[in-house]
Amino acid sequence: MKPDTLPTLDERVELAIKDPFLKRSLAVAQERFRMNKANAAEVLGNIEEWRERAEAIRTHTVAHLDAYLDQFSTNVEKNGGKVFFAESDEEVVQYILDLAKAKNAKTVIKAKSMVSEEIHLNHRLAEIGVEAIESDLGEYIIQLAGETPSHIIVPAIHKNRKQVAELFSRVSGEQMPEDTKELTRYARTVLRDKFQNADIGLSGCNFAVAETGSVVLVSNEGNARLSTSIPKTHVVLMGMERIVPGWEELDSVLSLLPRSATGQKVTSYVTALTGPRKSDDVDGPEELHVVIVDNGRSNALGTEYQKILNCIRCGACLNVCPVYRHIGGHAYGSVYPGPIGAVLTPILKGFESWEKLPYLSSLCGACTDACPVRIPLHDYLLELRKDEVEEKRTHPVERAIFKGFGTAMANPWMYRTGLKLAKYGLKPLSKDGYIRKGPSLLGKWTKARDLPAPPMESFREWWDREGKGESAGSPGGASGGASGGTSRGRSQNKPKGDGSDGV
Ligand code: SF4
Incomplete structure (x- = not known):
């Protein structure tokens, strides 16, 4: 959704604060992640050394992004895949719409892709009569509910079993029990059929390995494997920064991802896709398209905010944020909520419509402490606020108030008179x-x-x-x-x- 089609930020926050269930479910989830994370940290040993290494890898890669993207795309093509660099959301959408038309596609089965949320792909496919089906369970739930994700790794974190049972009952026309196993079984049955009949598979990309041109996907449900291996055509939507130089570097960042995300010691499935299916492969797509997406990311390159591109989308900063805990993801109005979203969204989409997001923070610094690649999130939040003031993007009334305040504070007579006025006036x-x-x-x-x-x-x-x-x-x-x-x-x-x- 675009900001002008949303309620205002104040209204969204107000709505979220009034939702007692939301607060309870977020608190429970945050607590669970926190405890799991502490257990998982034991496996890795000195976590600070891991964070230091991961930060160094990501900082180096982003600093040499052009060279690694070049190496990666050359290798994808050598492996038989097709690469398309898209500067804007419109270019990505157009490429996929053209592909869907060329393949005469009716359905697209999707593994989780935040970039596709970013560009509102499902709506655009629907406009040309192509049904996009989310196969990640959380994404499937919110798609049925007609909502957007409220967390970058747990999209339906705001829903409980009862709500999911009601939703599935409504969709299936059968009474569903409030039992997670039964609800999952239902989703699996529906989706299995969709996997088998989809014309195109589409996924995101957790990491792209430059040295071999491989795309690495991390999932807990195995849906990424099905969507990359059954349909004849597969499309990868990849944020241009999601690259690592080689497998050794991948090992470091991949070890931190599940630990930081859900507190798992290891994720259930790691899928690597290196080109389309070869003659001796048992499965895999016959055609592989990798769409490398800028869509505002290069706005951060060469600026003081460049490190925001180090993000590995683990969601750890959301999991510790006291503001996110109270208002959840939808209040941010952006596909990227929490501290990462409050920094990234104005950079990606422009400050005019999103400049208030950096104020959704207590500046406690918990996000920075939690970030596995040590992005200075709370410093960035403060800097973005400073930029807003220095570039005179604040409301003229606000500027006048602060100017008056500054003048009064610098002038003893005015200061004393102001105090007196406030004293009697209030x-x-x-x-x-x-x-x-x-x-x-x-x-x-x-x-x-x-x-x-x-x-x-x-x-x-x-x-x-x-x-x-x-x-x-x-x-x-x-x-x-x-x-x-x-x-x-x-x-x-x-x-x-x-x-x-x-x-
Ligand atoms: S900013 Fe850091 S903690 Fe937040 S999602 Fe990105 S990598 Fe994870």
Whole structure:
């Protein structure tokens, strides 16, 4: 969905916060991932050494992206595959639509591909009468529900068993039990038939190995294997940064992926696709197309944000983010939610429509600590906010407020006058030292928390009254003032020069 067809960010967040189920299911999932991850870390040993190595590999690869992409595409072609470089989403879509028409395709069976979500491929295929069927269980669920993924590795994280049973019952016309095995069995039965009859298979690409021109797919359900081996034509949609130099480097990043993603020690299936089927192969596609997608990624190249291309899409930053925990993925409005999405989306899609995403962060730094390739996510979030201000992309009213604030803070007379105005202006709204319901812009703050009312006696007034520090008593008026209680502040002050502090 494009941002202009979505509710506003505030509305999306509001909707998410009001959904008690969402919060509960995200908290449970995050906790489960956290515990699994701790167990999986034991297998790897010194995790910091692994992270350091993975960061070095990804940073080196992205720095030499042109050379590795060249090597990779040459090798794909040597293996008999076709390579298409797509600069924009429209170019990718057009290539696939043309291919579908050329193959007279009616159905496309898909393994998980975030790039296809990014370019809204299913809708575009539907427009020319081609049915795209998601075969990853989570993706299948949200496709039936008419939704978008809310997590990059667990797309249906926001749904529970009961909701899935209701959904499958509605679709199948049978009453489905709330039993995960039964629900999975149903999906498997439906999908098996789709695999066998699909005209085209389509998948994403977890990693592309430059030295052999291989595409590596990681899955837990084996659906990637079926979609790459049964249909006669297979299309790989690959973000241009998903490359590693060779198998040795792949080993390092691949070891970190499942551990960081779901806390698994090892993933269930790793599938490598090196060219189309050879004469002595037992299965595999007869035609292999690799579409290498830029779609805004090169906006990060050569900038301070280049390291965002190091991302291996593990979802670990989502799994630890306190903001994501409360609002889930749909509130971000982007196919990439959480800290990675808050940084990546404005870079990919432009700041005009997505510049508020970097504010969906507490800047606690948990994302940076969790990232297996050590992307400085919370620094990037802060930098993006800074860019917004420096490039004057903020609202003119906001700019005027901060300009006025800056001028007042730099001018003692204006500062004191401002404090006085605030003190008397906000007095009618204050009760017991707090403002609990503010008007207009202030209302947004007080909706979520109380605002300490300005003290009736400022620190400077207290200081003047107390004799400019001749007393060693603590400025109780100031601390009392911070919580807004004039009488409380005064009662805590020591009388001038009483000497009772023993100094
Ligand atoms: S930014 Fe790091 S933690 Fe987040 S998805 Fe990418 S690799 Fe994983």
